[in-house]
Amino acid sequence: MTHTSQNIALAIHGGAGNYDKAEQDVQIEHLRSVAERGRTMLLGGVSALDVVEELAVMLEDAGLYVAGKGTGPNSAGEYELDACIMDGASRNVGAVAALKGFKNPVRVARAVMEHTPHVMLAGNGAQTFAALRNCTPVENPLEYYIICGVTRLPHELDTGTIGVVARDNKGRLAAATSTGGLLGKMAGRVGDSPLPGAGCWADERVAISCTGQGEYFIKAATAADISARMAYADTPLPEAAKAALTDMKTQGGYGGVIALGKTGIATMPYTSKGMRRAWIDADGAVRVDV
């Protein structure tokens, strides 16, 4: 999973879920182009942190996933978005929750990380801050978002968060996760995606982005669990990710993770029918699967 000659590595996801794999052609092509862009950036020496932000923006703008433009309305008919970005080398992290009115929550999360003393801003405070930082607004939600007027019961909710993990040619790891959350969620509901240690994490060992039913990833602290298993029990990343996911599943949820270790080994287990994902393989080629 590593482009060994250049010491870079990358994995991205467009959500885990119980969708029909045969209907994912557009997503497959899009994930390929995003991963190819990431490979070019990493080979050009761009930092892992900048790469995860830029690729997350491409995924948010696509309207093909439940993030950014593809976000669905909550039960009050409003669009509330969550995102997190984390730099493994410094442990710097920024996040936004229940953010309304901005195209790229991951950019606001990065600004929280770099321009506030805090880790997370939510709701009105996040919006005021995003406006101050000149983040791009959504002028007309009903025109901008692809999914309008969908109302579903909680147990029928869909998933489709996006995430990116990268290692740059200096060996630094970074992760980003961005989501519109669960379709039809209650107003004010915040899932795992913006929570460091639940749906997003990067440290010196591993970079992780999760997708699936967020409540269960929070109950299992899935991302933190993976890193802790590696640190405390010396568990190799693939086993650590699988064990953490099994614990999440035991709580009753489904979903998946993409995780990239210090050595460039990526692992991408999931418990749902599928998980849209792309990565750079050992020969430096981009691979995609759903």
Ligand code: ASP
């Ligand atoms: N984990 C996200 C959430 O619960 C949903 C997803 O992954 O699609 O908000």
